[in-house]
Amino acid sequence: MKKKNIVIMVLLSLLILVSGQTSVHADQSLAVSVNAVLPKNQHNKDVTYYDLRMQPNQKQELDFELNNSSDKDQKILLQINNATTNDAGSIDYSDRGGKVKRDNTLKLALSDVAQVPKEVTVKAKSKQVVKIKLTMPAEKYNGSILGGIRVTTPDEEEKKDAKDSGGMKIKNKVAYSVAINLTETDEPVKAELDLLKVFPGQTAGRNVVKANVQNSQPTVLEDIEYYAEVTKEGNKKVLHKAQAQKYRFAPNSNFNFDVSWESQPFKAGKYTLNMRAESKDTKQKWNWTKNFEITENDAKKFNKTAVDLDQDNTKLYIIIGLITLLLLIILIIIFIFLKKKKEEQRRIQLKKRKKAGKNPNRRPNRGGPGSGPRPKQKPRPKK
Known part of the structure; x- marks a missing residue:
């Protein structure tokens, strides 16, 4: 126990020393909630978001409640965003305009018919109703106009608070998205998926091949399963494959389906992607085959920045x-x-011996003790 107490005291001392240099704050006073006030023309009354049955030329104002339960006034940013499909296969209502271009098949978007104040301030301990203004076009529209209203706190406030506090300040950034789905008819619209292009890239620092798939129709597609295989062009051996289930698709949008290169470096060459998709909801199926190329420049560029790359x-x-x-x-x-040198030396020695008239196979008499003829012994005298 004594050792444990000592460790705790040391840790507390270190925290006190660190806090004297850099202050880290988490603002717990920010508490804003939202509520979609559903109007009479709510089409599906079982959902809590706006699902409205509209008419051509119709104009309408929607009530959107902001509730501030904190002791401080809260500045709130509001934004109308079009629904997109992110690379995780989910319908996304966040602001992706800076990263994702508007799909070329999206003729009528929520941002074309809806308007909302960009900024409001909700007083402490109060509720404020914001008006969402809708103006439908004159032409009859079949399909879904899907998007959402996004509620956030401004980043500028966070930067100012961090500067004024003399250290790093962490604030709880409020972020809500409430979907808005507008339809005029019950006429069914079938989704049409297409594989637009295939290209090398990276996701989270890892090499992947991206298959860009598009839904060109104004309808939501549910419960999609994808399967993809990559081979060398003209070869049937599968190099890499990927599979995903329970994906969704927003109307008139596209996303990138990743085929992992499995921590392997890209190699320049020509490849083929075979891919299929099936909606378990509508029972529709699609099959695609598309050739693509990884150039030397692509391979060098992505291999240089890839993480956990097998060498x-x-x-x-x-x-x-x-x-x-x-x-x-x-x-x-x-x-x-x-x-060869040793054999040559042996042959030279043999030649020298032959020239001297000696038997090359006889061992030479070196004149040592016991060498030469033994002398005759005289007979002993008889006694």
Whole structure:
């Protein structure tokens, strides 16, 4: 227990020292909630968002409540956003205008018919009703006009508070999205999916091939399953594959379906993507085959910035193998050279011995002790 208390005291001391240099605040006073006041022309009364049955040329104002339960006035930003499909296969009501271009099939968007004040201030402990103004075009429209009203707190306030506090300030940024779906008829509209293009890219720093799929019709498509395979062009061997389920599709939108390159570096070449999609909801099916290319520039660019990339050591292994083979050849040559030199020296010695008239096969008399003929011994005298 004593050791534990000491550790706690040390940690508290460190926190006090750090707080003297940088202050970190979490503003808990921000508490704004929203409520969609559903009008009489609410088409589906079982949902809490705006699902309205409209008429050509109709003008209408919707009540949208902002409730501030905090002790401070709250500045709120409001924005009308068109529904898009994000790369996770979800319908997105956030502001993606800076990242995603308006789909070329989106002829009539919510932002074309809806208006809302850009900024309001809700007094402390009070409720404020904001008006959403709708103006429908004169032409009859079949299908869905889908989007949402987005509620956020301004980033400028966060920056100002951080500067005034003399340190880093973390605020709870309010973010609400309430969907708005406008229809004029019950005439069914079937989704039409198409594979527009395939190209290399990155997601979260990892190499992927992106298949851009488009829904060109003003209708929501539910419960979609995708399956994709990548092969070398003209080859049936599957290099990479991906599968996803429970995806959705917003009207007149497109998104990128990722096929992971599995931490492998891109290699320049020509490839083929085989892909299929099926909506479990409408029982519609689509199949696509599209060729694409990864250029040398693409491979270098993405491999340079990719994270957790498996290194391709093929060239290194080839170089090591060539060096090893070269050393082996050098050793063999040295061995053969030394062997030939030794044989040459032996032949020279044999020639010298023959020239001296000696038997080359007889061991030379070196004149050591016991060498040469033994002397005759005299007979011992008889006793």
